[in-house]
Amino acid sequence: MRALVIEDDVDLREQICTRLRQEGYAVDETGEGEEGMFYAKEYPIDIAIIDLGLPGPTGLDIIAEVREAGLDYPILILTARSRWQDKVEGLEAGADDYVVKPFQPEELSARIQALLRRSRGWAQPxxxxxxxxxxxxxxxxxxxxxxxxxxxxxxxxxxxxxxxxxxxxxxxxxxxxxxxxxxxxxxxxxxxxxxxxxxxxxxxxxxxxxxxxxxxxxxxxxxxxxxxxxxxxxx
Amino acid sequence: MRALVIEDDVDLREQICTRLRQEGYAVDETGEGEEGMFYAKEYPIDIAIIDLGLPGPTGLDIIAEVREAGLDYPILILTARSRWQDKVEGLEAGADDYVVKPFQPEELSARIQALLRRSRGWAQPxxxxxxxxxxxxxxxxxxxxxxxxxxxxxxxxxxxxxxxxxxxxxxxxxxxxxxxxxxxxxxxxxxxxxxxxxxxxxxxxxxxxxxxxxxxxxxxxxxxxxxxxxxxxxx
DNA sequence: CTATCGCTTAAGGACGCGTTAAGGGCCCGC
DNA sequence: GCGGGCCCTTAACGCGTCCTTAAGCGATAG
The missing domain is CATH 1.10.10.10 (Winged helix-like DNA-binding domain superfamily/Winged helix DNA-binding domain)
Structure with missing residues (x-):
């Protein structure tokens, strides 16, 4: 299971990635929009976690392009509490779920698992x-x-x-x-x-x-x- | 099923061809426009994947000549993201579909299969x-x-x-x-x-x-x- | 009847895969 | 900090499958 994490806050990203790796995912990571766009479209990703507040191409741009390219892996967006309204645009752009920062690591894991389960059409894990x-x-x-x-x-x-x-x-x-x-x-x-x-x-x-x-x-x-x-x- | 790949980026071409061969295609490949033109017109190709940004005769030239020669096998064009507008000319020249680089290998495969299916008039694979x-x-x-x-x-x-x-x-x-x-x-x-x-x-x-x-x-x-x-x- | 084309079979060799063992890195316990 | 163990990784070798060729036989058309 290969995950992609796009988040410019290095500490937060490390935290997320470490946890995901511990949980058995292969994790590609970047804090830069352009690179993220590349990974998102070029690599065989199974699920993506994308921060909306990115420098360069924003998270929304990435989501839109990924969907336009016909890729349908689940995407989970991260958004700061102060800008929680962005989630609407994100979901409209093609994201599948969102988590508001700050969040509990367990919360993120659970959402990710749920998305993966849903994307496979499996009711049970x-x-x-x-x-x-x-x-x-x-x-x-x-x-x-x-x-x-x-x-x-x-x-x-x-x-x-x-x-x-x-x-x-x-x-x-x-x-x-x-x-x-x-x-x-x-x-x-x-x-x-x-x-x-x-x-x-x-x-x-x-x-x-x-x-x-x-x-x-x-x-x-x-x-x-x-x-x-x-x-x-x-x- | 015989495919033709014309792409001057050697790494990308190898990646595409390897995948196609694994999927059971016979693959002719070249990175050079002149040679590509020859293959495209002389070999019994079933589908062609052509990069638009070629040295020598450009991808557009090849497509135009192929169509002018009365060949109607499906053609899929590859175009860099920075020059995505080219796709319009490509489609007008007679291409059937396009994929913007970078792309996910699965995506390309899916498009190719769809084109082949369409060209045969078969709804189902x-x-x-x-x-x-x-x-x-x-x-x-x-x-x-x-x-x-x-x-x-x-x-x-x-x-x-x-x-x-x-x-x-x-x-x-x-x-x-x-x-x-x-x-x-x-x-x-x-x-x-x-x-x-x-x-x-x-x-x-x-x-x-x-x-x-x-x-x-x-x-x-x-x-x-x-x-x-x-x-x-x-x- | 004969020449040509296709069918059948077997053998050679190439190549992908299985299998095993050993080296080295990383983590954990001491 | 040190030692040990687990596990990832690599490489070598053997085996089996599949591709390819060739030779002999059968069928068919002229």
Whole structure:
């Protein structure tokens, strides 16, 4: 899960980013509008937290352009209490939620999780596929009744695959959503993580939850098991 | 599906091409206008992605000449944000859509898919013929309710035949739309792929979805509803 | 009947992926 | 501050899949 934080107050930004990283997000950050615009449109972001009171291109500009470009990831805006009226414009520009500064860190986390949940169309913060269960709020993973210990990156890979269960996810897509910045990992990290995941999720090698599609990527089987696509919709 | 990418920024071009190849396209690429002009007019391109800010013959020139030559494959233009006004000229010259740099890779892919879909006159990204179903977005193939695993090239052949169901497709046409560059395969690759396709799509040999027209090529039977846009391109 | 074209099969080789092990960084406890 | 352990990362190697080619056979048209 890759988050973008655009906030010019360095202290506040650090605070937010540290917390998000602790919670398992890959975080891109900037305090500058122009750079923020670039990240917002160029990087494969899953959620953005944008301060409205920016120098350069304002937060509103960024939101508007992102939406105009057809990107639909959730955007949460931050606004100073003194200018809380701005939130209206922000929401009109295409933001999904807002938080008024100052705020409790927990509050922000909760809103972010809610937005992500909503954007996926999941009512519950729990992902299931076969006998694999992922609790995204507590970042716990179960296989059947058995609790499984995953490392940070193992979890990120699994969560992303579970969120896109049934779809073919390329290794570069995984890399992009799991690492920050342009961190081009020209190695086989993903293969290694997938292997560890497989051996932890399915030590016997009987259920094969993650299949490989040579040259294309990986696919985590949805419980329905390769159903016929009942027509595509909702990007 | 054969794509042409004309973009002088080498990094960006590589990024685009890598992604397209991963998504199953045969990709011709160049950063030079003159060469781009040649490819655009001589190769059997299915879709072109052209940067407007080129050295030599500009992107506009290429588009204009391509259209003047009577080729009607979809063209998507790339334009820097600072010069977004150029898009108007581009569209007037005959381009079909535009993306402003910087952009998110997913965004470009989505636009390309949309253009291809539109150019074929298909509302849905799903091709059907008899009991064969091809989901072009996920590159999945079903025969009846059964999911069929195809290799990369098997899929390319099938997709092309399905897109032109009912038409007689020569082996050289298949070769040209499936491979990049001038890669003249003077062998019987196509015959081999067709055989593998036949045995996977129709193991019993009863339905005969792909028929051979000796000396002319192959034809995938289209049953019933299946409209084709009036198409006069693709040498 | 023969020449040409297509079908079938098998084998070679290239390449992607799996697998393993080892190095190094970071954090935590002592 | 120091040591140890966990985990990320990389690299090497082996294996399997898939692409490609070629050769032999069958079919078809002239």
């Amino acid at each position: 729990r992902l299931e596929s076969g006998d694999i269960i992922v609790d995204t709020t507590r970042q716990e993973v179960f296989v059947g009744d058995q609790s499984i210990d995953l490392t940070a990156y193992e979890y990120r890979v699994l969560e992303y695959l579970m969120l896109h269960a049934g779809e073919v996810i390329s290794k570069t897509a995984l890399t992009e959503h799991i690492y920050e910045e342009n961190a081009e990992r020209d190695s086989n990290v993903i293969e290694v993580f997938v292997r560890r995941l497989r051996s932890k999720l399915d030590p016997d090698g009987t259920r094969k939850p993650i299949e490989t599609l040579r040259g294309r990527g990986y696919r985590l089987s949805r419980d329905g098991r390769n159903r016929r696509p009942a027509d595509a919709s909702s990007s | 799903r091709l059907e013929s008899g009991d064969i179903i091809v989901d072009t977005t996920r590159q999945e193939v079903f025969v009846g309710d059964q999911s069929i695993d195809l290799t990369a090239y098997e899929y390319r052949v099938l997709e092309y035949l399905m897109l032109h169901a009912g038409e007689v497709i020569s082996k050289t046409a298949l070769t040209e739309h499936i491979y990049e560059e001038n890669a003249e395969r003077d062998s019987n690759v196509i015959e081999v792929f067709v055989r593998r396709l036949r045995s996977k799509l129709d193991p019993d040999g009863t339905r005969k979805p792909i028929e051979t027209l000796r000396g002319r090529g192959y034809r995938l039977s289209r049953d019933g509803r299946n409209r084709r846009p009036a198409d006069a391109s693709s040498s």
